[in-house]
Amino acid sequence: MxxxxxxxxxxxxxxxxxxxARIADVVPAFVTATxxxxxxxxxxxGDDPASAVYVGSKxxxxxxxxxxxxxxxxxxxxxxDEVEALLARLNADAAVDGILLQLPLPGHLDEQRxxxxxxxxxxxxxxxxxxxxxxxxxxAGMVPCTPYGCLLLLQDRLGDLSGKDAVVIGRxxxxxxxxxxxxxxxxxxxxxxxxxxxxxxxxVRRADIVVAAVGRPEMVKGDWIKPSAVVIDVGINRxxxxxxxxxxxxxxxxxxxxxSAVASAITPVPGGVGPMTIACLLRxxxxxxxxxAGLADPEGF
Numbered sequence: 392m393x394x395x396x397x398x399x400x401x402x403x404x405x406x407x408x409x410x411x412a413r414i415a416d417v418v419p420a421f422v423t424a425t426x427x428x429x430x431x432x433x434x435x436x437g438d439d440p441a442s443a444v445y446v447g448s449k450x451x452x453x454x455x456x457x458x459x460x461x462x463x464x465x466x467x468x469x470x471x472d473e474v475e476a477l478l479a480r481l482n483a484d485a486a487v488d489g490i491l492l493q494l495p496l497p498g499h500l501d502e503q504r505x506x507x508x509x510x511x512x513x514x515x516x517x518x519x520x521x522x523x524x525x526x527x528x529x530x531a532g533m534v535p536c537t538p539y540g541c542l543l544l545l546q547d548r549l550g551d552l553s554g555k556d557a558v559v560i561g562r563x564x565x566x567x568x569x570x571x572x573x574x575x576x577x578x579x580x581x582x583x584x585x586x587x588x589x590x591x592x593x594x595v596r597r598a599d600i601v602v603a604a605v606g607r608p609e610m611v612k613g614d615w616i617k618p619s620a621v622v623i624d625v626g627i628n629r630x631x632x633x634x635x636x637x638x639x640x641x642x643x644x645x646x647x648x649x650x651s652a653v654a655s656a657i658t659p660v661p662g663g664v665g666p667m668t669i670a671c672l673l674r675x676x677x678x679x680x681x682x683x684a685g686l687a688d689p690e691g692f
Contacts, residue, residue, distance in 0.1 A: 425684050434477060474500060482509065488683055541667070554579070
């Protein structure tokens with residue numbers, strides 16, 4: 392009887408902690424050079440509980456890295472003009488190097504228009520049209536945090552990604568499209584798959600790298616994966632509660648039990664990609680601060 396192999400579990404939590412520690416080590420030199428700490432402003436509109444938790448986590452991580460944290464809250468009734476006026480004030484604030492507009496916004500607001508208000512030099516979420524254009528053109532700019540975190544995990548695991556066959560499942564502006572651009576920039580051969588892709592399992596089976604970011608719980612199955620593949624699971628989905636349970640289990644877009652028996656390495660949910668997002672937000676703030684101060688990018692970032 393053949394023995395099942397089990398994938399190495401990629402510890403995103405440990406990698407993120409190491410990255411945050413390296414960032415904290417660099418901050419004092421910036422303070423010495425400029426007389427101030429790098430500053431990150433987070434804007435929260437409305438009272439979405441999940442968004443409030445994320446904002447709190449980002450604030451704590453910012454302070455722990457020795458950076459200045461600025462939190463701005465607007466009511467759910469805030470108008471488009473009020474949101475954009477706050478962003479404009481933060482654009483002009485010399486103490487602020489990075490601006491993060493927590494998404495989603497309340498339904499009556501135009502997210503794309505609000506994001507486009509942010510100064511591209513302070514766009515640490517990498518979502519403005521200018522940042523997206525720079526990424527597509529291969530020009531230095533701000534890169535979305537979650538895809539960049541995925542790239543760091545892949546490079547840590549595989550080293551050079553040149554010539555690797557990568558499939559990105561999902562085409563969102565938050566993850567799928569920038570992830571594909573980053574992989575192309577690393578010289579991988581990239582296919583973007585989505586809900587209308589034909590024969591998706593066959594397409595995924597040829598991939599050396601699979602990035603699942605489609606928002607469907609446990610969609611990617613074990614028989615979709617070739618044995619040498621590295622699988623990055625960006626999905627965060629909560630299943631309905633089992634009988635007698637208060638809340639459902641948290642799972643990714645990948646069937647972890649099945650895929651971990653086939654792949655060479657896989658990120659867990661939680662504890663994989665999630666911690667990398669905040670660490671990369673701090674990295675982007677550090678880089679933005681250096682560029683705004685006319686300093687060279689910090690070495691190793």
